[in-house]
Amino acid sequence: MTTLQLQINGRAVSAAGDATVLEAIRSAGLQVPTLCHLDGLTPVGACRLCLVVIEGHPKLEPACVTAVADGMVVHTHTPELDTYRRMAVELFFAEGNHVCAVCVANGACELQAVAVEVGMDHSRFPYQYPRRQVDASHPLFSLDHHRCILCTRCVRVCDEIEAVHVWDVGYRGSSCSIIAGLDQPWGEVAACTNCGKCVDVCPTGALFRKEDGSGEKQPHPERAHQLVEARTEHHWHNQ
């Protein structure tokens, strides 16, 4: 495997030829906020939080789906990027109904953590207060659409790792939502194996175990990567 040289925030970094810019950033000990990206799942570039400046590129690039190139010069934090990232997080909050104080994921929510990371203290966009549904038809888990940020992690983990593809993205625009089966109640979809992987990787409190109350959700976003590692490298994490 070839090794490429690039520069990130003025620092010389080497990366494997097939690495993404995000991987290069992380291996250099630096970081950019991410939400849709999850190690172990195919990156989709949906949330736009990992946007970076690459010199010579006419537009900002999402680091998670951009391949490294030799001699690339990357900036992860500029005033412009900081503004865009904060705006992106503000839009997430304005688009759904996120009431952290009563949320199952309070304290363990990646959206909340990213809001802190980008220094968001209020939203400059008016809250939409959309009328959405809660699907509590599954015997073990529930999906509160009010808290869904459409990152599609659940779609990908269920498709790529559990291989049953219960979820997909339905409709469009402001009606866009995660759907189970033929947009049925989750509990009616026979393909679901009740494995809980979608609940484990959901970055917000949208998917949760029924027994979890406010602040009691314990997500396990690392499971996706662990399972891929176990399958491809025969390396098991035994807790």
Added chain:
Amino acid sequence: MIERLHSVQLLHGYLPRQELQQLAISMARPLSEVMGVASFYHLFRLDPPPPHRCVVCRGTACFVRGAERLEAALRQRGVAFETTSCMGACGQAPVLVVDGALAMGQPEALPWA
């Protein structure tokens, strides 16, 4: 898949869930993927079409000339309708199309009013 969805819609006038399920089985695709595609395109109907089809124009000219009042009047009468952007008949605004024929927007003039 889009072609198959088209043929189903041509046959039934919309996409019945039963047919979507059959299509998923015959193409060996997940149900949610088929539904994802079917629900994405405005061209596909997921519910049976009403006995009369009524489309109200929401284009700028029609909007200015009272499309909103027209919609409210239809809603009040319990008429199911869809909306579209400019139909190119701005001179007669506000306009609506009832069962394929262009009509000018006097709610009283509707056949079932």
